[in-house]
Amino acid sequence: MTTDRPPGHEHRARVDLPDWMRHPTPKRRTPARYVDDLIEAWPALRAARRAVWHWRGRRRWSQSHPNIVAVLSFVVAAILGTALLTGTYYLLALAASGGY
DSSP states (O other): OOOSSOOOOOHHHHHHHHHHHHHOOOOOOOHHHHHHHHHHHHHHHHHHHHHHHHHHOOOOOHHHOOOHHHHHHHHHHHHHHHHHHHHHHHHHHHHHTTTT
């Protein structure tokens, strides 16, 4: 007796992965990871971190205050852009006058 259903999942042969995929290199030790390990090693710092997380509800400040972050980001970008343009014009004027 045959059914109209397609055959079930067929087992595929095992794929031999290269060694670099089976045993990847360990993650880089960045300064942030060193600080994180330091905080986790000291019980008082770990408790303080967890208290801050609990106090903020485990949300980023930018998620709880998006409008303030948007305005501050715009102001910082405008100040940096103006400083870069002013510095570029200053160096261009200095080079054009021969003083550079």
